[in-house]
Amino acid sequence: MADRHATRRRARRIPKPLDRTRLNDLALHYAARFATSSGKLKSYLERKLRERGWQGEDDPDIPSLVARFAEKQYVDDEAYGKMKASGLLARGYGARRVEEKLRADGLDEGVREANAPGECEAREALFAYVRRRRFGPFSTDPQGAGPEAARKHREKQLAAIVRAGHSFDDARRAVEAKTEAELEEWVAEVRD
Template sequence: MPDGDATRRRTRRTPKPLDRRRMNDLALHYVARFMTSSGKLEAYLKRKLRERGWEGEEGPDIAGLVARFAEKGYVDDEAYARMKATGLLARGYGARRVNETLRADGLDEEVRAHNVPADSEAREALLAYVRRRKFGPFAAPVRDKGPEAAHKAREKQLAAILRAGHSFEHARRAVEAPTIAELEEWVEEARD
C-alpha cells in the first residue's frame, strides 16, 4: 500500500520579501545574464517588488539602484540600443519598428533618435525582408490566376512590409520593382 506522504504534492515555499541586499542581488543577477536597458531593469525590479513585497522601514530606491548600475557600466543604454537596432535591421525590420522596440525597452528619446537607421540601412533592411519573405521581384508569378489575384497579392505584401516598420514609399518601391537587379540597384544608390 503506498505511503500517503509520498503522494503529497510539494508545497512551494513563498519567497522572502525583498530588502536592499536582496534587491541588489536580483539586479546584479539580471544584468549578469542579460544585456539590458535601464528601463527594462527598472521594470524587472518593480515586477519583483510587486511579487515579493518589501521588508524594511524605508522604501525601495529602484531608480537609485538602476542609476548606480548605469554609473558602474553594468547597464549601457547606448550599447543596448545599438545592439537591438542592428539586430532588427539585420532581420529586415524598418526604422519605425526599430524606434517602437527601443521605446518599449524603456530608452529615452535622445538614445532612440541617435539609433535611427540611415536611408541606406533602411533600404538594405527592406531588401533583406523582401528576399526572406519572397515579396516583390522575389515572389513567384501569380499572373496565371488573373489580375485580381496579382493585385490582392501585392496588397498583402505591402501590408506586411508596412507592419515590419518600413515607409510606404519604400514598400511600394520594393513590391513594384520589376526585377531583382533593379531593386538591388535602388539599394546601392543610397549607399553612395
C-alpha cells in the same frame, strides 16, 4: 501498480519579501544574465517588488539602484540601443519598428535618435526583409490566379512590409520591382 509518488504535488514555495540586499542581488543577477537597458532593469525590479512585496525599513529606491548600475556600466543604454537597432535592421525591420522597440525598452530620446537608421540602412533592411520573405521580385505569384488574386497577394505583401516598420512608398517600390537587379539599383542609389 501505480507509483504512489507520481501523483504527489510539490508545495509551491512562497518567495520571501524583498529587502535592500535581495533587491540588489536580483538586479545584479538580471544584469549579469541579460543584455539590458536601464529602463528594462527598472521595470523588472518594479515587477519583482509588486510580486514579492517589501520588508525593508525604508522605501525601496529603485531609480538610485539603476543609476548605480549604469554608473558602474553594468547597464549601458548606448551599447544596448546600438546592439538592438543593428539586430533589428539585420533581420529586415524598418526605422519605425526600431524606434518602437527602443522606446519600449525604456531608452531615452537621445539614444533612440542616435540609433535611428539612415536612408541607406533602411533600404538595405528592406531589401533583406523582401528577400527573406520572398516578396516583390523574389515572389512566386499564385499559380494560375487571375488579376484579383494577384492584387490581393500584392496587398498582403505591402501590409506585411509596412507592419515591419518600413514606409509605404518604400514598400510599394520593393513590391513593384520587376527584377532583383532593379531593387539592388534602388538600394545602391543611396550608398556612398
